[in-house]
Amino acid sequence: MRSPPETSELDTPSRILMGPGPSMIHPRVLRAMSTQALGYMDPSFLEIMDDIQELLRYAFQTDNEWTLATSGTGTAAMETAIGNIVEPGDTMLVPTNGYFGDRMGKIARRAGGDVVTVDAPWGEPLHPADVADAFDEHQPDVFGFIHAETSTGVRQPNVSDLTDIAHDHDAITIADCVTSLSGVELHVDDWGIDAAYGSPQKCLSCTPGATPLTIGERAREKIQNRDDDTGSWYLDLDLVMEYWGDERNYHHTAPTTNFYGLREALRLVAEEGLENRWERHRAVAGELREGLQNLGLEPAAEKEYWLPSLNSIEVPDGVDDAAVIEFLMDEYDIEIASGLGALEGDIWRIGCMGYSARRQNVACLLTAMEDALEAQNFDVDEPAIEA
Amino acid sequence: MRSPPETSELDTPSRILMGPGPSMIHPRVLRAMSTQALGYMDPSFLEIMDDIQELLRYAFQTDNEWTLATSGTGTAAMETAIGNIVEPGDTMLVPTNGYFGDRMGKIARRAGGDVVTVDAPWGEPLHPADVADAFDEHQPDVFGFIHAETSTGVRQPNVSDLTDIAHDHDAITIADCVTSLSGVELHVDDWGIDAAYGSPQKCLSCTPGATPLTIGERAREKIQNRDDDTGSWYLDLDLVMEYWGDERNYHHTAPTTNFYGLREALRLVAEEGLENRWERHRAVAGELREGLQNLGLEPAAEKEYWLPSLNSIEVPDGVDDAAVIEFLMDEYDIEIASGLGALEGDIWRIGCMGYSARRQNVACLLTAMEDALEAQNFDVDEPAIEA
Numbered sequence A, B: 001m002r003s004p005p006e007t008s009e010l011d012t013p014s015r016i017l018m019g020p021g022p023s024m025i026h027p028r029v030l031r032a033m034s035t036q037a038l039g040y041m042d043p044s045f046l047e048i049m050d051d052i053q054e055l056l057r058y059a060f061q062t063d064n065e066w067t068l069a070t071s072g073t074g075t076a077a078m079e080t081a082i083g084n085i086v087e088p089g090d091t092m093l094v095p096t097n098g099y100f101g102d103r104m105g106k107i108a109r110r111a112g113g114d115v116v117t118v119d120a121p122w123g124e125p126l127h128p129a130d131v132a133d134a135f136d137e138h139q140p141d142v143f144g145f146i147h148a149e150t151s152t153g154v155r156q157p158n159v160s161d162l163t164d165i166a167h168d169h170d171a172i173t174i175a176d177c178v179t180s181l182s183g184v185e186l187h188v189d190d191w192g193i194d195a196a197y198g199s200p201q202k203c204l205s206c207t208p209g210a211t212p213l214t215i216g217e218r219a220r221e222k223i224q225n226r227d228d229d230t231g232s233w234y235l236d237l238d239l240v241m242e243y244w245g246d247e248r249n250y251h252h253t254a255p256t257t258n259f260y261g262l263r264e265a266l267r268l269v270a271e272e273g274l275e276n277r278w279e280r281h282r283a284v285a286g287e288l289r290e291g292l293q294n295l296g297l298e299p300a301a302e303k304e305y306w307l308p309s310l311n312s313i314e315v316p317d318g319v320d321d322a323a324v325i326e327f328l329m330d331e332y333d334i335e336i337a338s339g340l341g342a343l344e345g346d347i348w349r350i351g352c353m354g355y356s357a358r359r360q361n362v363a364c365l366l367t368a369m370e371d372a373l374e375a376q377n378f379d380v381d382e383p384a385i386e387a
Helices: A027-033 A043-060 A074-085 A099-110 A128-138 A159-168 A217-224 A237-244 A256-272 A274-294 A321-332 A359-375 B027-033 B043-060 B074-085 B099-110 B128-138 B159-168 B217-224 B237-244 B256-272 B274-294 B321-332 B359-375
Strands: A066-070 A091-095 A114-118 A142-146 A172-176 A195-197 A211-215 A310-314 A347-351 B066-070 B091-095 B114-118 B142-146 B172-176 B195-197 B211-215 B310-314 B347-351
Touching: A027 A256, A043 A066, A043 A211, A043 A256, A066 A074, A066 A237, A066 A256, A074 A099, A074 A142, A074 A172, A074 A195, A074 A211, A074 A217, A074 A237, A091 A099, A091 A128, A099 A114, A099 A142, A099 A172, A114 A128, A128 A159, A142 A159, A159 A172, A172 A217, A211 A217, A217 A237, A256 A274, A256 B256, A274 A310, A274 A359, A321 A347, A321 A359, B027 B256, B043 B066, B043 B211, B043 B256, B066 B074, B066 B237, B066 B256, B074 B099, B074 B142, B074 B172, B074 B195, B074 B211, B074 B217, B074 B237, B091 B099, B091 B128, B099 B114, B099 B142, B099 B172, B114 B128, B128 B159, B142 B159, B159 B172, B172 B217, B211 B217, B217 B237, B256 B274, B274 B310, B274 B359, B321 B347, B321 B359
Parallel strands: A091 A114, A091 A142, A142 A172, A172 A195, B091 B114, B091 B142, B142 B172, B172 B195
Antiparallel strands: A066 A211, A195 A211, A310 A347, B066 B211, B195 B211, B310 B347
């Protein structure tokens, strides 16, 4: 027999989470998640699932029947959407202006799709004219785009313009709303989005593990008319929906306490009201953006496509981006993140999501950032907090 | 704008969970899961992952480097194992003696494998001679079997005999240990198992959502020498292990609080000691089995392949199996389950796992079952509790 390893009681540092996610979990969500388990066919548990569906329809602003939480983290929801909608031989159009558009392409290839791209620089949104050109050139069956690009802090404006182009070409649209759901204005039905997924651990302030997904009628029809099975049995929506729908057929054991937490997180959204919540993110992140500008830092994203939930900030010349991140963590227990992919070393990414999007966190971060920049001998323009 | 739905505070009934899973979550696990989030690259979080790996190696009794928690429920771990090991055109041998062997086959087909079977009746284990015959006939590349079949309550004895046959034919072995891990004797390395997955929500008494998996060197070599990519990007072990391993490359956001919970659940295993824990399951489930026999009920599984964590009991003639299940739930808040697949209506399945495997639960269940049987006018042989 191998011997048991020695470990100590769970003892975690108290971080202020202002990275690209996870954000801080709301205390009511933590409490809900500490509730004893129920069987996955218990009538009380099925009611919790019904509540999640209704609350998600509100958060996504959709009437879609196929609205659910996938049993995995954000990438599982992305793969569920793409893996079910993209059939072998389909062409999928994805953007090149960030990390997660690229991931969409990777997953589409695994599903047997041919991937074509529409270009925009990292740090800028897609332009409808470019999307129209790409449609004319490639005639894609599926168009995936990122509503809120976590790697660049860019919000895609004018979503309806993009989905109109897709629908004029009979294509299905998939929107990545991982960093926007409940934190940034989003109207799945009104904006013509055929499939969208969010994330529990960003603006919803829940733990990762059960991820919001909604599938509209056009996408559903494509899925149900597939010639062959999806590559994944676990993420096969036709089977998964037999559990979420009226059949209540066992497919796999649902992540029990993640569902408790997600329900509570979504109740908090309903209580606050979506429009108030979007405004809170704008206001608190606005204070952050302005405060950082007062320190002499520059936002990387233009105001018109600024993403309040994820603020990308240019690293000034002569400042060591990693040293600042480390300083904030070591001295103030604050987490922010570096750039990803093409913007590594060029930007910091500062999240302002859900329960993390509070003025106390912004105040603390601004003071800490001033301290960190001074430690780097950066000439801070004005103090963040005026005497 | 669509309006927010009305929901009430989470309010769940207090069930005694003695179905096929989830079992009851240990209070220490609930407490660990109510801990605030950490970033997925936080050094403290990475330490938690290291602890999980070490604790899992103990629970599986393995030295495998590739030992981790997959970011999904049990079926995700099954699909990770099969989807990575089975290459298109490979032949996989699976058993026909239960629901989960069949599921293995379904997933292998999605991975592009040809599926062949070795037969045994539902409710009985595989016989080595039949496995040897199937190997001679089909020369499979991969052999999947179920160590503890949740649908029938059957424990596969003599696992080494099966894996020896597989290795004599240069095949990789995959063992489903969902209902055995930490509750029933299991030695992954000594028994020649090349890949095994467990479940957090059975004998570990954790919540579902992060699922134990271990991959031995032979299986790992096959995975790393694949000609083509796996169908799933989310479950691609080569990529996932870049996060769990020394590279610490971001792949997907880990299910934060599920990892907290799993670590605590595994610490409880280490504290109790595997051999003590196996003995507790045998002793408590033995009391259950004997008590049910005293009521005139018959175990469906022979003693030699009895599975203490999942007790299958024959439904007597004239007794309505569903009515008994409903009575236990309505009158005593106890969950047990009906048979699945071929045994639907023929057996009850009574779990005795982890934190549910306590004498107080058995005592309560026996009294409740006596009451339920009497309500069905079944002639109870002897009272379960003697005056």
